[in-house]
Amino acid sequence: MVERKVVVVDDEPHVLSTLAQLLESAGHTVVGKAATGEEGVCLNEALKPDVVLLDLQMPGMGGIQAANCMMSSRPVPIVICTAYYDDELVNAAAGVEVYAYVVKPCRLPDLVPAINMAVSRFEDARLLRGEVDALKNALAARKWIEQAKGILMRTRHLAEDEAHKFLQQESQRQSRPLSELAKAIVLAEEALLSGVHCNGKVAGVAA
Numbered sequence: 165m166v167e168r169k170v171v172v173v174d175d176e177p178h179v180l181s182t183l184a185q186l187l188e189s190a191g192h193t194v195v196g197k198a199a200t201g202e203e204g205v206c207l208n209e210a211l212k213p214d215v216v217l218l219d220l221q222m223p224g225m226g227g228i229q230a231a232n233c234m235m236s237s238r239p240v241p242i243v244i245c246t247a248y249y250d251d252e253l254v255n256a257a258a259g260v261e262v263y264a265y266v267v268k269p270c271r272l273p274d275l276v277p278a279i280n281m282a283v284s285r286f287e288d289a290r291l292l293r294g295e296v297d298a299l300k301n302a303l304a305a306r307k308w309i310e311q312a313k314g315i316l317m318r319t320r321h322l323a324e325d326e327a328h329k330f331l332q333q334e335s336q337r338q339s340r341p342l343s344e345l346a347k348a349i350v351l352a353e354e355a356l357l358s359g360v361h362c363n364g365k366v367a368g369v370a371a
Contacts, residue, residue, distance in 0.1 A: 168214035168279065171196040173204035173230065174245065175222045183217060186272050201225030205233045208240055215279055220246035231262055241286035243278050245270055305343030312346035315353050
């Protein structure tokens, strides 16, 4: 079993104590305990646990709101520990990327698989976000390159393959990423056209 650092958040002292004992007996380390959602958010940022066990019903900031704050400030695998498990809870928790649930009273045979599931789902989601971000960056880079090629084809009277080759050669010569060079060309062209347009308007007014 992988040992994990855990923060436990529950407004009932005996539940906090019980959860901590169960986790320690399973080989995990409870690095922090909190009685409110606000405290849980602070401990997540300060202690950087591997997983957070979070009560749903708490005075002040409830579990869903606390989970939302954690995922915004420092994303972490979250397990909701609750006496209330229904469709409304599932829908609300899904909106803030809660990854597993345990129904109270929590038992060790339920707790350990829930933690492992939360960590696994969290890692899968992080990888997926990375792939999506990489795809977005690739599409953005392609857009800049296509626009830069169009500018070179128009201003230098080059064929498309010649414009692409020119960009590649300039990228190597300047030791600059191709997409960054292409973006600079496009922005420079836009600035030039904007300046020409503004000068034309001023001249027209003066006349």
